[in-house]
Amino acid sequence: MSARFASIGVVGAGAWGTALANASARAGREVLLWGRDAALVETLRRTRANPAHLPGVALAPGVEPTADLAALAGADAILLVVPAQASRAVAAALAPHLAAGTPVVTCAKGIERGTSLFMTQVLAQACPAALPAILSGPSFAADVAAGLPTAVTLAAREIEVAGALAAALGSASFRLYHSRDVRGVEIGGAAKNVLAIAAGIVGGRRLGASAGAALIARGFAELMRFGKAFGAQAETLTGLSGLGDLILTCSTAQSRNYALGLSLGQDEGLHPPGRLAEGALTAGVLVAMADGRGVDMPIARAVEAVLAGRSDIEQAIGSLLARPQKAEA
Numbered sequence: 001m002s003a004r005f006a007s008i009g010v011v012g013a014g015a016w017g018t019a020l021a022n023a024s025a026r027a028g029r030e031v032l033l034w035g036r037d038a039a040l041v042e043t044l045r046r047t048r049a050n051p052a053h054l055p056g057v058a059l060a061p062g063v064e065p066t067a068d069l070a071a072l073a074g075a076d077a078i079l080l081v082v083p084a085q086a087s088r089a090v091a092a093a094l095a096p097h098l099a100a101g102t103p104v105v106t107c108a109k110g111i112e113r114g115t116s117l118f119m120t121q122v123l124a125q126a127c128p129a130a131l132p133a134i135l136s137g138p139s140f141a142a143d144v145a146a147g148l149p150t151a152v153t154l155a156a157r158e159i160e161v162a163g164a165l166a167a168a169l170g171s172a173s174f175r176l177y178h179s180r181d182v183r184g185v186e187i188g189g190a191a192k193n194v195l196a197i198a199a200g201i202v203g204g205r206r207l208g209a210s211a212g213a214a215l216i217a218r219g220f221a222e223l224m225r226f227g228k229a230f231g232a233q234a235e236t237l238t239g240l241s242g243l244g245d246l247i248l249t250c251s252t253a254q255s256r257n258y259a260l261g262l263s264l265g266q267d268e269g270l271h272p273p274g275r276l277a278e279g280a281l282t283a284g285v286l287v288a289m290a291d292g293r294g295v296d297m298p299i300a301r302a303v304e305a306v307l308a309g310r311s312d313i314e315q316a317i318g319s320l321l322a323r324p325q326k327a328e329a
């Protein structure tokens, strides 16, 4: 079945794109790795390494870097691995090169600002001939690139397509579960990033491990409420791209979202600057969407208020702790 996807085009040569290119090559696929920066692509080609985005990792044999998007025209499937807010423009640039029905798997974790669209909805608009799919779950690029054991979920509307893609990309160390709950998988990845910023704030403020655990559990309740309101299945949200990814990114400063929260909690502002933290870009649209459907998300709301400068950390913590006690739901 995996012969259906013998060649994979990876669009985006950042940390996650490079790691997924390596994982795909390890799974036996031919891989073209596209980057927008010709100089970076030349470095990748010459040194077989990506020091800018994934230091210390060698590019797997079988990964061919390219700066030419048209070169991906013959790929059997595409992994779209650019930040959520760049996904529409990059998918639109890719669209003219794709054969109709080519699966495009978005690997970004976010919601588009301005349109309030999930990643596969953005794909459907920008790349209408493609078959949209989503890959998400607890997986640091460095871990996947190093071949450490990792498990993620790949969802597509057609379960056969999801299964075949999972079979094509998976290996002993990179396990892909498949699903047809596209919405659940994309909500899990987007929402957990916002909650991970809150977990980082708890860490930065040294509020203790008990507070950290409470934050994960109550954050998960928010993620579940949001997911249910937007059509996700509960079993997806309790799986890898929900609870699994929430636990990972709320637990360690290896997460850029957690690290951002840590820095806020230590009153060091948005540090380090320029590093991608998708949760900071998703917080506003997530909270607005929740408001639109009457979904209570106090932790996400507190993160959004801090990031927008409407609340300081002490006010945000105070407002969460001052909420009336209620039944656990």
Ligand SMILES: NC(=O)C1=CN([C@@H]2O[C@H](COP(=O)(O)OP(=O)(O)OC[C@H]3O[C@@H](n4cnc5c(N)ncnc54)[C@H](OP(=O)(O)O)[C@@H]3O)[C@@H](O)[C@H]2O)C=CC1
Binding pocket: 012, 013, 014, 015, 016, 017, 035, 036, 037, 040, 053, 081, 082, 083, 084, 086, 089, 090, 107, 108, 109, 110, 139, 140, 141, 142, 276, 278
């Ligand atoms: N890193 C990780 O561990 C994981 C990341 N993800 C998700 O993957 C997505 C990408 O993250 P990651 O790879 O880590 O991010 P990086 O910051 O490492 O890389 C982002 C890549 O996207 C490129 N890019 C940015 N904007 C554009 C644009 N407008 N057009 C074309 N290319 C663009 C960058 O190019 P340039 O170098 O030229 O700026 C870079 O190659 C995010 O949504 C993230 O949440 C998911 C799971 C794990």
Ligand SMILES: O=C(CO)COP(=O)(O)O
Binding pocket: 109, 137, 138, 139, 140, 141, 193, 196, 245, 248, 249, 254, 255, 256, 257, 258, 276, 277, 278
């Ligand atoms: O999504 C991730 C791990 O699953 C990566 O998290 P960060 O983007 O917070 O580093």
